[in-house]
Amino acid sequence: MAKLWKKDRIDVPLATWFVFLVWSTHVLIDCFTSYGTSLLWPFVPERVAFNNLAIIDPLFTLPMLVAVIWVLFLRNKSQLPKRRKINAWGLGLASAYALLSIGFKFAASASFEADLARRDVTYERRIESPTLFNILLWRSVVDRGDALWVGYHSVLESPSKPIHWTVYPKQADALEDMGDMREAKIVKWFSDGWWISRSHVKGAWVADMRFAEMRVWGERDGVVDHRPVFAWDVLPDANDQLRSKYPRSRDGKSMMLKNLGLRILGKQDNWNDAPRLEGVTGSLPEILTTEK
Numbered sequence: 001m002a003k004l005w006k007k008d009r010i011d012v013p014l015a016t017w018f019v020f021l022v023w024s025t026h027v028l029i030d031c032f033t034s035y036g037t038s039l040l041w042p043f044v045p046e047r048v049a050f051n052n053l054a055i056i057d058p059l060f061t062l063p064m065l066v067a068v069i070w071v072l073f074l075r076n077k078s079q080l081p082k083r084r085k086i087n088a089w090g091l092g093l094a095s096a097y098a099l100l101s102i103g104f105k106f107a108a109s110a111s112f113e114a115d116l117a118r119r120d121v122t123y124e125r126r127i128e129s130p131t132l133f134n135i136l137l138w139r140s141v142v143d144r145g146d147a148l149w150v151g152y153h154s155v156l157e158s159p160s161k162p163i164h165w166t167v168y169p170k171q172a173d174a175l176e177d178m179g180d181m182r183e184a185k186i187v188k189w190f191s192d193g194w195w196i197s198r199s200h201v202k203g204a205w206v207a208d209m210r211f212a213e214m215r216v217w218g219e220r221d222g223v224v225d226h227r228p229v230f231a232w233d234v235l236p237d238a239n240d241q242l243r244s245k246y247p248r249s250r251d252g253k254s255m256m257l258k259n260l261g262l263r264i265l266g267k268q269d270n271w272n273d274a275p276r277l278e279g280v281t282g283s284l285p286e287i288l289t290t291e292k
Helices: 012-032 058-072 077-118 172-178 182-191 253-264
Strands: 125-130 137-143 147-154 165-169 195-200 203-208 214-217 223-227 230-234 242-244 274-277 289-291
Touching (some): 058 077, 137 253, 147 253, 172 182, 182 203, 182 230
Parallel strands (some): 223 274
Antiparallel strands (some): 147 165, 165 289, 195 203, 230 242
């Protein structure tokens, strides 16, 4: 790089700092999501995840994207100050949004913690992360040993508003006979223990509950089907022993987005319909219990 732009006074130290900042900030952005990244691999196998931004959030990405596209049309040296200004605005807006998400996360986490304390609920661990496309509606997953509790809270709601929790029994014994399979170990590692499982005739169905579930209305009045986005079949006797079970497409996506928007505004009616766990291989929808 220093050779290519030698005439522009780009030397090796400057080019080195540029590459370091590009790579390190890219890794940092990966740490913001629930996915996380293996920041200290191979010394530390656990992935680092701060859970303050959704996997997809246009409000974080668009400022940088618009800035990059804009400066592509400003190629003259006389336009360099304008390029720098546009670049600063793009990075500044994205960085401010990321900082705001951290503040919102602390506020939502305090509400979840207060609700659990009022109920005198004990738990092993808890995580919070924002829902898709926003930092206003937050999702908490609480590990209570034999079950995972999932609840939602919008920063636009009163901090003292009770959380509506959905209880997902883990049924971890569904993977007991497959504990030595490489595929089962990979799913457990990837999900960092935030998984539920169900047995079926060919093996086991496993879902990573760190990520928001798809919600589908319309099968029955007053009922909503929960479909974990990240789910797999572990099949000991098949050639392909690990198969993704992404929720099949239906006409319910627009309803999901509509109700997600209403839930951000604090309207819970449809969102808190009677829940069922749907999509488990070889099983009818499973009725889930709630804690109101």
